[in-house]
Amino acid sequence: MQPTPEAYAELQQAFEHFNSALFGGQLADCLITLQRERRTYGYFSSARFVHHSGQRTDEIAMNPSYFAIRSIRETLSTLAHEMVHAWQFHHGKPGRRGYHNKEWAARMEEIGLMPSDTGEPGGHKVGERMTHYIVAGGAFDVACAELLTREFKLSWFDRFPPERPRSPLPSVGGGDAGEDDEDDNEGVDLAGLVELPPEGQVNRSNRIKYRCPTCAAQVWGKPNLRVLCGGEECGAAAFEPV
Template identity: 30%
Template sequence: MKKLTPTAGQYISYQSAFDYWNMKLFENTLPNCILNFDRHRGAVGTFRWESWKRKNSIINEISINPDHLNRSFEKVMQTLVHEMTHLWQYSYGKFSRYNYHNKEFAAKMETFGLITTDTGKAGGVRTGRGITQYSLKEGWFMSYFTAMPDNIKMPWQSTTPEESEPNSREITRQSRNKNKIKYYCRNCPPIIAWGKSSLALICGLCSKPMLEVMEA
């Protein structure tokens, strides 16, 4: 059997992790998406809706910051499930734009035994921007995490030192201005713009509306 290349091995494990949580927590209801690694400064994970296209098909993207793969594997999987919950909410729920984690998002995470918080600990604010999570020992997430097959763990980690996470938040917003949001054009990548939330930006090349990057 031909030995897997580093790229193939890493992404097979990545896809296997997505498939595992899709089966265990989402009953295989999540649509296909592009799984990516993105060194997005200030975020351990991002969700970008409708950011990939093929002919008449458009799909979403989940990215994990490779510089944070050096965290515990449990934390990495928490981030993946966090982004998968954004995908679930965008597909079936009441999705909030502008990087906002609403009550529906928090409630869905809680059914998995993952409690949203702005501090990474119990007692924090559970909705809003800059939301992370912690796991309950008796929750479904921890139960399935301890039973995960060994081959799902991603074999490669970044050599770049992990950035600190002030207040244990998913988003630190160290890039540009902390009040600015990143926008992109799904038709003309890599067209990027920055501005405050709730802007109705139009791409200067194709005249299509620009979309906001959903971080963490």
Template identity: 35%
Template sequence: MIKPSIVAYKELQHAYDFFNEHLFNNELPNLLITLQRGKHTFGYFSPERFTGKSTVSELALNPDYFGERSLADTLSTLAHEMCHVWQHYAEVKKCRGGYHDRVWGHKMESIGLMPSNTGLQGGKKTGQQMTHYIMKDGLFQQIVYKLLSSGFEISWYDKYSENMTSPISKVNHDILIDWINQTPKDDINLINKLTKTVNSNSIQMVGDADLAIVSSKPILKGTGTRDKFTCPDCGQNAWAKPTAYLICGDCNKRMENIS
């Protein structure tokens, strides 16, 4: 019998241990990983939050966003919070709770995540409210690919996250192309993990030269921004801008614009 609580937390613990080994040289302590909802936050770190048999810190992830963000983005949030864990326990300069200073920022960059208050290039690198994006050719890009190619996945997400406003994705087109170029063309499961959200709100088509990621939900009529494309062989549908060149990942056939 599947025990969802054990499976869900075991998955997060596995990701924490994997990143601790490959990004932090096993320097981070064991702590309590929790799922906590909070407005406008992907996760947080709370030092020495729990006590009992011992005193341990808390690293929380917000499951509200698991269904709206790519798996790589969700895992990058875990690594982001692990940089806070590192700063708290390492012999380095500390900062006030919740603030993102240069010490934390330099550690982020060393593991392949660029601090940015906008989630885009050119954003501020320090501040109270801070996110990040994955650096092209950085260490995190390599390590998260290794984790996902090992079969890692997150089994459950909040179904109501489908109705939330989706945050900016930090995985850019060039990084996705790098990942796809490393992946056997017939490994559709891994290709999907690299790009689509956990709740399958997006699908991908892979061609020889390019990658397109589009929403699998039809755009409302009258917006004039998306056309419907269909694979002539299997009938798979996708919606994208009228000029898009889409390839069906299952049949390797160009999808036809039928709008």
């Protein structure tokens, strides 16, 4: 199979499977795209595309940069997460821009993705920036396992993925476009845009910052570099990664 139809056919297959298993077939087909949107796993954008006939369709974007460094279950949970935003846009009442409301959180729980601002049990379920974790034995977990028994796979992934984030990525939902200002995209509703927290920023230069624990002098260098401070009061203290 050719790369383009193969990659997109797999995502379409997953969308159709989850639409049937988790949403009762309520969701209309949308245009699934692969986007290397900076610092995101994916997003939902309502009525983003228009056909020359005048027909409009939503967009669910997936970031292939992370396909190689996340499990297939984690990647597919992002797809399901964005499908919840699509469901709420057409069948519910989205919160104000950037806010994940109780309706969104309840629907996430129903499909077996627990909303949490920390990505761990006990986190807040609603708010400006949210993520989720997969509920063991929940609807998504069961549906995903059933899909994976069919030899399903994501065949194509980025050869040069970014550094895997050290903590779960919060998402900006309810129409908050993050860097994409809604004023610049009139009529466009972006939801579920995922941003890296400062601790897990992507470092394309492959350089990190080191700091002397005594005098706080700072240097930049490659990972795992050993640097000793030459300050008179520092006693050759080893610089620590910041």
